[in-house]
Every structure is written in structure tokens, then in C-alpha cells.
Amino acid sequence: MTIKISAEKIREDFPILKRKINGKKLVYLDNAATSQKPKQVIGAIKYFYENHNANIHRGIHQLSEEATDAFEKAREKVAKFINAKPEQIIFTKNTTESINTVAYSYGLKIKSSDEILTTVMEHHSNFLPWQMVSQRTGAKLKIADIEDDGTLKIKEVESLSSKKTKLTAVTHVSNVLGTINPVKEIGKIAKENNSLFLVDGAQAAPHIPVDMKDIGCDFYAFSSHKMLGPTGVGVLYVKDPENLDPFLVGGGTIKEVFLDKEAVWQDPPWKFEGGTPDISGVIGFGATIDYLNKIGMENIRKHEETLTKYALEQLAKVKNISIYGPRNTKVKGGVIAFNIGQIHPHDVAAILDSEGIAVRPGHACCKPLMSRLDILAMCRASFYVYNTEEDVDALVSGLEKVNKVFKK
């Protein structure tokens, strides 16, 4: 059911949004870097430490049982959230670690005659692991280009795919262009070629409904901290975890250990979670899922789509602005990358900061994409459920101030 979100009411749950920055109301538009946390999530972490803190899967004592139970309940919530089974959910520390897990557990087994396919719009964390695999195994890394409007060249994904492709790694939503890639369609191309399919969902899972069965991917990676949850918790969904070898071995990953032969690994997902995980973080993430479900992912998407549309209209009025990425909000998440004439993004961001507005300047960990767009850097404004049209208006007047300061 789609209802209109009251961002004003939602804002009341976020203590940090009451802060003043340089004497001005905080306008937080750096959500693609990390999101703010509602008091329900902060409270859940505090409650755990004050009432149930113990290591998990270890002790027999009451606290350990309570902690284990809360931890595994959070896993069930995450699984349900993306329409998966709990044993398919591996907790890592972030999206980067999730993708590296696949690179080390599966990628390094790829042969030198094989190929890996990715795109030019990837974040470094879905590019460098495959470059590393390619360098170590000799497998060829193929890179699909984008159209000038910032959408992916699907035809190129198709033509670069072959029976040699052993892994297709694509972002669901670009952290710069905001492009929502047709992952279902890409998954079909991968499947036709018998390639495994990995989706970087870091910018998607927080903002749009995601369904593992519908997408049909083999791996899906995302982070708690970009979706109102605590830092330190990432997720790797693995469709068939039984057949994947563990990457981080150690405490908690085994059934039996021998002096002279390979250990017998735990069942998934535990064989992948070596060492004590971020227990309070995972439990806080469970509370985050409850919070997101209460609002509804469809509603969040609708709110951001409306806001992005408004922002694109308003920003177009700013003098000397160049906006990168699709204009059609049907295929664009709440991410807008831009430059103001030749003014360096750091200067733009610094002047916006003096107005209490937080945006991200730089290459946003997308150097290949910066080269493709033929720019050194850009500014990025990214929205979430608590952002309002008022925030967009503040950004627009902040940018007018930038133009004023840099007027020669």
C-alpha cells in the first residue's frame, strides 16, 4: 500500500537532524555516503548493551543465549526483508567486505581463459576486487560502457557476455548517476551464458524494494549504515551458500578441526562469519529493518522519486550547473551529481557547509566513471526518507551563494 510519507514527522525520530551547523539548520544531503540513525535504532543498541550483552554461539549461560537469539532474529528479519532464507544471509562489516568475500571465495577460482564482466559505473568496491581477480588469475576483465544519458548500454552487456563469462558484477543503483539498472534483465543475460551474477545493492536496498527471487542473482551485497542502521554491518546474500568456500576462517566457522587435514566447516551462514561479529550492530540493524518496514519501502521509493523530480526541476534553474545522470526519475534513485561551471567541487561543498548543507564533493570512489564523464570530480546531493522540499530549496539558494562568491 502506498501512502504519502510525512518527512516532517519522520524527522522527529532523528535526534541529529535537530543540530545546528554553523548556526544554520542542518540540511543533510549526504545519504549515499551514510544515512542518519533514528532513536529506535540507537535505543535498540543501548538496550542490548544494558540488558543482554554477551558473545554469541559460544556460552551456555543465559546472557549468551539471549544475545544469540537476538542476533539470529535480526538475520531472519534481514532475510525476510529481501525475500531470502536466513541461511543465505552472511553478515560482514560492509558492502566492500561482502564483495571481497565473493572475490576471494569464488573469484580466485576463475581460470585464465575465463572472463569477468562489469561496468564503467561501478563504485571502486565493485571494480577493484574484479581487477584484482583478473590480475591474479589471468582472466579477462570486460567493462560495459554507459550511454551519454548515464544509463547502462544493455546491448553492450549482451555483446560482451559469452560462455567464457564466469561472473557478471553490476551495481543495482549508481552512487553517482543514480541510475537504476535493469538487474533482472542483466541477470537473464548472465544466466543464458551460465555466468554467476553479483549485484552491488549498497545504493538500492536502502531506497527501493528488493526481492532476491525476483532479481534472480547469485550474490547481493549491501550495508546497514546506508539504510538508517549502524555502521559495521554489511550483508552478503548468497543464493547457494552450500557450494561457496569460506573466506575468513577462524572462530565460529568450524564443526571439527584436525592437525593434519582440512577442517569440517560449519553450516552456512556461520562458516562465513569468522570471529566475533558486530553483535550490537546486527541487533541494531534488526531494529532498523523493523523501522523501514513500518514506513514501507514502496513509500520510501515514492517519496524519493517525487523529491528527486522536484530537485531536478529546481536545480536546473541554478546558473552554470551541469547535472550528470538520467533525468527520468523512473530509472533514477535519489542521487544527483553536478558541477557549477569550473568551480572546484571542494569549494562548492565548503560554501554549502557554511550554510549548514552537507553534500559530498570528489570522485565518490568512482574514478573510472569520472574519466568516462571527462571530469575530475563532482558534487553529489543524495536524499533519504527524512529529506524535504525545504532541503532542496536550501540547496538551491546555497548554490546561488556559490555563484556569488566565485563571481569574478
Next chain:
Amino acid sequence: MSLDMYAENIMDHFNSPRNKGEVKDPEIKHKEFNPFCGDQIEVTVKLKNKKEIVEIKFQGSGCSISQASASMLTELVKNKTTEEVKKLTKEDILDLLNIPIGPVRMKCALLALDTLQNGIKVYEKYGKHKEK
């Protein structure tokens, strides 16, 4: 961060940089990057008696702080010796800029000095710059 950062002297050096360009037949030619914001600066230096800076120019691109500090630095070090330049510190640059610089922008502010000091080190180790 306050708007003091965009003080008149900073914008003046940014909009009309001093000593911008390239010195011919330089003893020192050195380039450095600041990956965080993509600033880049290259200095070229003509030395007398292997130590006195008689001519210095810079070229590059980047934010106002990195480019203004490069422009100011070239004025400061003219006619100084390489030994004197090696002794320059972060505080000297901050005095020169005379605006509040937070930890994030410190790299931008110091890029020109780092480039020049590293260029001197390269010169002392390998001698006069040779075009490849």
C-alpha cells in the same frame, strides 16, 4: 567551516594566480596529486649555484585553497635557498593563507609546499631534471 575561507586575498590569488606557468630548462620539475579532491600541482624551478631559487612557476588545477596557496608560495620562496624552503612548515603556509583551515582542507593547503619540498629532495638525490 565559515565563509572566511573565501577571503579577498584567497580569491585574488585564485582568480589571478602569480607565477603560473612553466619555467624553461628547470633544475626542478615535480608534480603531486591530492587524490581526495583531485587537486594537482606541478612546480618548475630555476636555481642559481644549485641552491638559490631565481625563478619558480606552478601549474595545475584544483580547489581555490590549493591553487591560492601555490600562488602565494611561489611569491614567498623567490630568492630563498633550497635549505630555507626545506625548513618551511605547515604553520608558515597557514600564516600565509591567514584563514581558518580545517583538517579536511589541510591537504589542499599544503599540496604546493609538499610538491616543492619533494621536488627539492628529488633534485638533491638525482640532480637536474631531465626531460624524458
